[in-house]
Amino acid sequence: MSTSRSVSPSRRGVLAAGGALGIGALLAACGGDKGAAGANGGAKGGPWSFTDDRKQKVSLERTPQRIVAFTGTAAALHDFGIDDQIVGVFGPTKLKNGKPDPQAGDLDISKVTLIGNAYGQFNVEKYAGLRPDLLVTNMYEPGALWFVPDDSKDKITKLAKSVALTSSRVSLVTIIERYAELARSLGADLKAKQVTDAKTRFEQASARLRKAAKAHPVKVLACSGSADLFYASNPGINADLMYYKSLGVDLIVPDHLDKGGYFESLSWENADKYPADVLLLDNRTATLQPKDLAAKPSWAKLPAVKAGQLTPWSSEPRFSYAGAAPLIESLAEAIEKAKKVN
Numbered sequence: 001m002s003t004s005r006s007v008s009p010s011r012r013g014v015l016a017a018g019g020a021l022g023i024g025a026l027l028a029a030c031g032g033d034k035g036a037a038g039a040n041g042g043a044k045g046g047p048w049s050f051t052d053d054r055k056q057k058v059s060l061e062r063t064p065q066r067i068v069a070f071t072g073t074a075a076a077l078h079d080f081g082i083d084d085q086i087v088g089v090f091g092p093t094k095l096k097n098g099k100p101d102p103q104a105g106d107l108d109i110s111k112v113t114l115i116g117n118a119y120g121q122f123n124v125e126k127y128a129g130l131r132p133d134l135l136v137t138n139m140y141e142p143g144a145l146w147f148v149p150d151d152s153k154d155k156i157t158k159l160a161k162s163v164a165l166t167s168s169r170v171s172l173v174t175i176i177e178r179y180a181e182l183a184r185s186l187g188a189d190l191k192a193k194q195v196t197d198a199k200t201r202f203e204q205a206s207a208r209l210r211k212a213a214k215a216h217p218v219k220v221l222a223c224s225g226s227a228d229l230f231y232a233s234n235p236g237i238n239a240d241l242m243y244y245k246s247l248g249v250d251l252i253v254p255d256h257l258d259k260g261g262y263f264e265s266l267s268w269e270n271a272d273k274y275p276a277d278v279l280l281l282d283n284r285t286a287t288l289q290p291k292d293l294a295a296k297p298s299w300a301k302l303p304a305v306k307a308g309q310l311t312p313w314s315s316e317p318r319f320s321y322a323g324a325a326p327l328i329e330s331l332a333e334a335i336e337k338a339k340k341v342n
Contacts, residue, residue: 053166064133075105079320080183090115132160138167172243198322205328212335213248224282230271231263275342283312303341
């Protein structure tokens with residue numbers, strides 16, 4: 001995967017010099033609005049609480065009706081049936097052409113307020129204006145709220161309670177189950193057909209991948225490309241890779257991991273360090289794709305590239321059955337078609 005999880009991109013200030021004016025008033029307004037009607041016109045039931053993966057119990061007088069979430073998190077909750085309660089999102093949401101970013105999944109981005117489309121773009125005033133009940137995001141490092149900028153974190157966390165769910169170091173299934181628990185607490189019906197159908201598809205996809213890995217024992221490298229470096233990702237820390245490995249996929253484990261443990265960064269001259277039959281290539285908008293990499297001689301010489309044995313990798317997967325099933329199917333198909341080239 002790319003460096004974004006351990007080394008933050010250049011940060012753009014969220015508040016301009018005069019932008020901080022009015023934050024105090026907004027804080028006061030939000031604090032005094034706790035009993036207001038929610039997005040659906042009224043509160044649900046009685047008190048609400050949820051213990052997140054920081055082991056922090058978050059309690060409110062009612063079920064949250066105005067939720068702002070990281071885009072991928074919102075998309076996962078949407079898959080479990082939480083929709084109208086999501087009023088805002090932050091993180092990769094809209095592409096330059098106006099279409100939804102892949103991380104938005106099936107979320108209708110025209111119905112939510114975009115707080116910021118990239119790291120460091122979290123607009124605090126816009127967030128405060130939404131009168132949020134709850135902020136929900138991923139957590140790739142203990143205690144770190146994914147895509148919540150450190151320089152404005154204190155302002156943001158004063159506006160509403162927050163829930164953070166871990167996104168690494170445990171298997172994909174464990175994380176999906178935690179998202180299901182959160183969605184259920186927010187009012188989702190986990191027995192709804194869309195949820196049960198998605199779970200069945202996920203289970204069938206997993207069985208297919210297990211069968212493919214056994215029948216086609218090819219070596220797979222999860223990787224990411226940038227202008228200067230080639231990243232070999234670690235299947236011992238990425239939740240989806242951990243799961244694929246548990247199903248029998250022969251994922252290459254880098255032997256000199258960078259700080260944080262997510263990957264080994266290699267110069268392009270050393271991109272062939274790990275002989276792979278299949279490349280699982282990071283497909284996020286911030287990373288280089290095959291058409292971008294074609295001009296790099298060392299990329300073009302890789303046996304898997306020569307053989308056309310590349311398959312997209314959503315290195316920040318949507319933590320729902322509906323989000324994960326197509327990814328597993330895609331990898332299974334790539335392995336079924338692959339031949340050993342090393």
